[in-house]
Amino acid sequence: MNPRTRFITLSAAAASLVLALSACSSGASENSGVEGETGAEDVTLSIGTFNEFGYEDLFSEYEELNPNVTIEHKKAATSDEARDNLTTRLAAGSGLSDIEGIEMDWLPELLEYSDQFADLADPAVEGRWLDWKSAAATTEDGALIGYGTDAGPQGVCYRADLFEAAGLPSDREAVAEMLEGDWQNYFDAGKEFVAASDGVAWFDSAGATYQGMINQVENAYEENDGTVIATENPEVKDIYEQVLQASVEDGLSAHLTQWEPDWVASFQSDAFATKLCPGWMLGIIEGNAEGVEGWDIADVFPGGGGNWGGSYLTVPTQGAHQAEAKKFAEWLTAPEQQIKAFESKGNFPSQVEALESETLLSQTDPFFNDAPTGEILVDRANAIEVRPFKGPKYFPINTALQQALTRVDVNQTDDADSSWEKFVTAVGAL
Amino acid sequence: MAVTDRVHTPPPTRQRPPRDRRVKRLAFSRKVSTWDVKLSPYLYISPFFLLFAVTGLFPLLYTAWVSLHEWNLIGGQGDFTGLENFRFVLVQPFFWNAVGNTFSIFLLSSVPQVVLAIAIAAVLDANLRARTFWRMGVLVPFVVAPVAVGLIFNNLFADQAGLFNELLTGVGLDPVRWHADSFASHIAIATMVNFRWMGYNALIFLAAMQAIPRDVYEAATIDGAGRLRQFLSVTVPMLRPTVIFVVITATIGGLQIFDEARVFDQGGLGGADRQWQTLTMYIWELGWGQRNFGRASAVAWLLFLIIVVSPLANFLPTRRIADQGGRR
Numbered sequence: 107m108n109p110r111t112r113f114i115t116l117s118a119a120a121a122s123l124v125l126a127l128s129a130c131s132s133g134a135s136e137n138s139g140v141e142g143e144t145g146a147e148d149v150t151l152s153i154g155t156f157n158e159f160g161y162e163d164l165f166s167e168y169e170e171l172n173p174n175v176t177i178e179h180k181k182a183a184t185s186d187e188a189r190d191n192l193t194t195r196l197a198a199g200s201g202l203s204d205i206e207g208i209e210m211d212w213l214p215e216l217l218e219y220s221d222q223f224a225d226l227a228d229p230a231v232e233g234r235w236l237d238w239k240s241a242a243a244t245t246e247d248g249a250l251i252g253y254g255t256d257a258g259p260q261g262v263c264y265r266a267d268l269f270e271a272a273g274l275p276s277d278r279e280a281v282a283e284m285l286e287g288d289w290q291n292y293f294d295a296g297k298e299f300v301a302a303s304d305g306v307a308w309f310d311s312a313g314a315t316y317q318g319m320i321n322q323v324e325n326a327y328e329e330n331d332g333t334v335i336a337t338e339n340p341e342v343k344d345i346y347e348q349v350l351q352a353s354v355e356d357g358l359s360a361h362l363t364q365w366e367p368d369w370v371a372s373f374q375s376d377a378f379a380t381k382l383c384p385g386w387m388l389g390i391i392e393g394n395a396e397g398v399e400g401w402d403i404a405d406v407f408p409g410g411g412g413n414w415g416g417s418y419l420t421v422p423t424q425g426a427h428q429a430e431a432k433k434f435a436e437w438l439t440a441p442e443q444q445i446k447a448f449e450s451k452g453n454f455p456s457q458v459e460a461l462e463s464e465t466l467l468s469q470t471d472p473f474f475n476d477a478p479t480g481e482i483l484v485d486r487a488n489a490i491e492v493r494p495f496k497g498p499k500y501f502p503i504n505t506a507l508q509q510a511l512t513r514v515d516v517n518q519t520d521d522a523d524s525s526w527e528k529f530v531t532a533v534g535a536l
Numbered sequence: 537m538a539v540t541d542r543v544h545t546p547p548p549t550r551q552r553p554p555r556d557r558r559v560k561r562l563a564f565s566r567k568v569s570t571w572d573v574k575l576s577p578y579l580y581i582s583p584f585f586l587l588f589a590v591t592g593l594f595p596l597l598y599t600a601w602v603s604l605h606e607w608n609l610i611g612g613q614g615d616f617t618g619l620e621n622f623r624f625v626l627v628q629p630f631f632w633n634a635v636g637n638t639f640s641i642f643l644l645s646s647v648p649q650v651v652l653a654i655a656i657a658a659v660l661d662a663n664l665r666a667r668t669f670w671r672m673g674v675l676v677p678f679v680v681a682p683v684a685v686g687l688i689f690n691n692l693f694a695d696q697a698g699l700f701n702e703l704l705t706g707v708g709l710d711p712v713r714w715h716a717d718s719f720a721s722h723i724a725i726a727t728m729v730n731f732r733w734m735g736y737n738a739l740i741f742l743a744a745m746q747a748i749p750r751d752v753y754e755a756a757t758i759d760g761a762g763r764l765r766q767f768l769s770v771t772v773p774m775l776r777p778t779v780i781f782v783v784i785t786a787t788i789g790g791l792q793i794f795d796e797a798r799v800f801d802q803g804g805l806g807g808a809d810r811q812w813q814t815l816t817m818y819i820w821e822l823g824w825g826q827r828n829f830g831r832a833s834a835v836a837w838l839l840f841l842i843i844v845v846s847p848l849a850n851f852l853p854t855r856r857i858a859d860q861g862g863r864r
Contacts, residue, residue, distance in 0.1 A: 186804075190824065196610050215827070219610050365802040366715075367690060371697035502826050505805065512808035517716035519809055528809070535628055536826060 140224045140421065142429035145174060149427045151434055152178040154203035156188035159255065159417070160451030164443055168434060175430065178203075185209050196222055202422040204431040208252060210416045213242055214496040217251065224421040224428050225249035231436060238493040239456040243418055252418030253439040256447070257456035258384030259486035260318060260412045263391060266475065267400030268379045272302040278477060282406035289319055292408040293352040299379060300358055307360035307378040312353040312515035313508045314364050318382040319345045320504075321412050321494050327504065328497035336503045337530045346507070350522045353515045361516050370394050382407070384414040385454035385483045392473045402475045405482040411489030416456060454483050461487060499536060506532040596840070603833035609823060614830070621834035631835065633810055634818040635842070637722065641797070641814060642790035644726035645733075650782055653734050654775070657741035658767055671742065674735030685728050686799030693724045693800075715801060718811040725812055728796040733789075737782050744778035745771060784847045791843050792816050815839045 155161065165177045180203055182188040189212055195201040196219065208216065216223070227250040234240070235254045243252040262285055269276040274295070275284055285292055296308030309315050320326050320342070327336035336342055353359035360378040362369040372378065373394035383391065383403065395401060419435040421428050437443060444455035445463050460466060461484045469480030510529040513520040520528065603621050606614030625631050660671055677685070692699045693714040701711035712720045748771065756766045772779075794816040798804045805821055806813025813821070815835060823832030 193609055193824065193827070197612070222610075363801070363803075363808075367694040367698070368696045371694070505803075505825070509803075509805070509808040517713070517808055519716055531629065535630060 139423070140226065140428045140432045144429050144433050145172065148174045148176070149430050150176040150178055151205065151427060151431055152180060152203035153205040153207070153419075153434075154180045154182065154188065154191070155207040156182040156185045156209075158451040158453070159207060160447035160453050161438060163450060164438060164446060168437060175434065177434075196422070200424055202424055204421065204425040204427055205435050206420050206422055207255070208418050208420055210242060210258075210413075210418070211496070211501065213252070213418070214498055214500045216420075217243075217245055218498050220245045220249055220251050222423055223251040224423050224425075224432060226251065226253055226421060226432055226435070228432075228436070231439075233458065234439070234441070235456050236458060236461075236487060236490070238413070238490055239416070241493055242496075252420045253435050254456040255417045255419060255439055255444065256386070256453035257487060258386055258413050258415035259454065259483050259490060260382050260384045260407050260414050261482055261486050262380055262404045262406055262408075263383040263387070263474070264380045264402055264404060265376075265400045266402045268303060268306055268376065269299070272299050272306075272379075274299055274302075276402075278402050278404045278475075281402075281404040285404060285406045285408060287408065289348065289408045293348075293356065293358060296352065296358040296380075297356055300356070303379070306376055308352075308358035309380050309382070310360050310369065310372065310378045311362045311364050312349050312359050312511045314382060315353075315359075316345065316349045316508070316511055317414065318407070318412050319349065319409065320507075321414065322409050322492050323494060324492055325495050327500055328495065330495055330497075332497050332499075334499055334503070334533065334536075336507070337533050342507075343526070346510070346526065347522060350511065350514050353511075354518075354522075359515050361518075363512055363516050374398065382412075382414075385452065385479070386415065388471060388474065388479060389452055392471075400475075401473060403471075403477045403479060403482060405485050407486060407489065410491060411486060413487075413490050416454075454487070456487075502536055503533055599833045599836050602829055603831075603837055605830050607829040607833070609827035609829055617830070621830045622838070625831055625834045625838070630810060630813070630818065631838075634806075634813050634815045637718075637806070637810075637812055638791055638793065638814045638816075640719075640722045641725050641729070641793055641812070642787070644722050645729040645793075646783070646786045646790050648726075649730050649734055649737060649786065650779070652730070653737035653782070654741050654772070654779075656734065656738040657745055658771065660738065660742050661745045671739065674738050676735070677731050678733070678736045680732070682728075682732060682795035683799055685732055686796050689724065689728045689731075689796075690800060715807060716811070718809075721800065721807060721812040725793070725797050725800055729790070729793060732796075733786070737786070740782060741775060741778060744775050748774045787847050788843055791839065791846060794820070815842075 153161075153165075162179075165179060169175060169177055182191060188207065189209070192202070192206055192208065192212070227244075227248065231250075231253065236257065239254040239257055240250065243254065244250050262281070264281060266276040266278075269281065275281055284295055293308075299308055300306070323341050323345070325335070326339065326342055328334055353361075360372060362372055362377070373391065374397075376398075381387070381391065388403070391401060419439060421431045421435060425431055439457070441455065441457040441460035441463065444453070444457055444460050445465050447453050448455055448460075448466060448469075455461070455463075455466065466480045467478075467484060469478070470476050471479040506529050509532070510520075510525045513525045513528070514522055602613075604618060605616055605621075608614065656674060660667070660674070664670055695701065695711070695713055695715050698714070701714075705711050714720050714724045752770055752774070753766055756770055761769065793814050797806060797812050797814050798817055798820070800812060801807060804817070805825070806817050816839070819832045819835050819839070822828050822835060
């Protein structure tokens, strides 16, 4: 055999081997779904995340525990990018990672296509999460399409120095006591504050405040059967009017839109004194308000508890290694691992057991005047009672309503009534 | 041969077989060479059109097919609905708002862009030191990614903390409400578009200017025409084909403005009152926001028709302007 023929023979042999292997692996996993055997053959699991899930160290730990698994991490910069990627590849029917991270707000749309995701319900994970967390990812037939990762229980962040200057109580227990109650109470405190301070607003944005309020309404925009009631629901209109009354008429808003450059810059200029803040917002405030002293967080939320954001891990049915993927997702979302993710990136865990963890409870944040943020957020998580129903049209309707608020609060090109009319038109066009 | 087929041919027995074969062979080779002359040019350009058929024509026709159905981004094809999607879209105020915004931003960007590009090209055409440096310099904005341009300008145009408003208030003027006022937002977005494309067009004009014979200028100089007069009466009319080319490409690009407008705020839907929502953004909202591909495809087709018609509409005035210049 001369070198050339040997090479050809070898590559032909390799090619047929590869063909045989790939035929074998795809054949085996297609039939097994999430119930298949795990730990036997070598697999490469891909996982798609966005922003910061805090999993980097956990990946190598899992690879050590499971020598047959190689992990490939695909990280999108923003959640919007991840969402576009997810929907496009769902539509294409291929190309998704074995595990895909999703945000809570996408769930209503994804639940419509729950057959695209493996049912992850398992006796081993029953009762692992806070009730509302797992309920949001459960279909009507009881299939669980995602394992909860983190949650966004909200407290009230405030500027103690500005409170003091306006003659309001400034230590966090007294502030919690003052703000305990309904939203009107929160706005009344705001009126008192604005009257006594020099050009500082009470909260940053009408839209952000509205979001905190609407997340406490069970059926805001849609009935459980999907009927759109957004424009007729008196609760929605009441909240809309109440928040605009407070923002514009009473001048409590700093007239900003969340995430815009003006909003980011406002943290440096004493533009407002309070802000509704889920756990993950603390890092954002800290970043934007670098060098500003006086931020603190109170263990209170107007109108009862509230959640904003948080993510899940799903296993798309188009994946080739669903059983291995499920096992991996189960491990990642176990309380012990989520505590490690919390230590790494501050993601507040959504697991019942994790809320009792000493690591979590003893967490303090020097930027927020050494507030016991772990303990406060655990309290806030336990205060959440309402699970708002979000149907398939939640996303576009809520966007239209946020635009309506922005027109009045930020742009000031409309008053509350004319902007509401436009909202009704926009909902009619869906 | 085709012609002889039609007339009554004499009985075959009268023809001598060898001669017949020779004629046939000759006819065949002549035919091959005729084919060669007639077909080869088309074969040589066919790769482009084959590629276009796959990447351009097929999506175009498929979009038309989608637009006649209920079609969900994830769920896929639904019922056939005929022209219902078009009917629905055409009565939406949001659609007409997007049409208006698109044309407004397009005019605000294209007109100053072409005029300024010609002016810049004229300057670059003059005897400058370090010519290549200046010529490459005007192209730098073009290699910056549009989204990066958007992010930078987004900070400059911020309503409260932006540099432009700081400057305006610094000299005692009222700040402009870039994200609230519709016209102001169009100007801001057109500025980004102009920033990106002006240098590119200037280089195209510059290339055309250098192709103008220098003896025309010499004759004009002898006739006593100054620099400005030469520019208006010689340069501009001689640029006519290039102006038409640039106007048409600017129209096609300008009517599809997306990146700059989308990153003008974080929401990416064209403002709370859709002040700067262009047609492409409306397609995005329908297709990916509401996941209604049927309606999104209907708007995409309407946009296609608008783009096809628009260059024709502005071809006429462009030609007249250039003609008038030529007659002088």
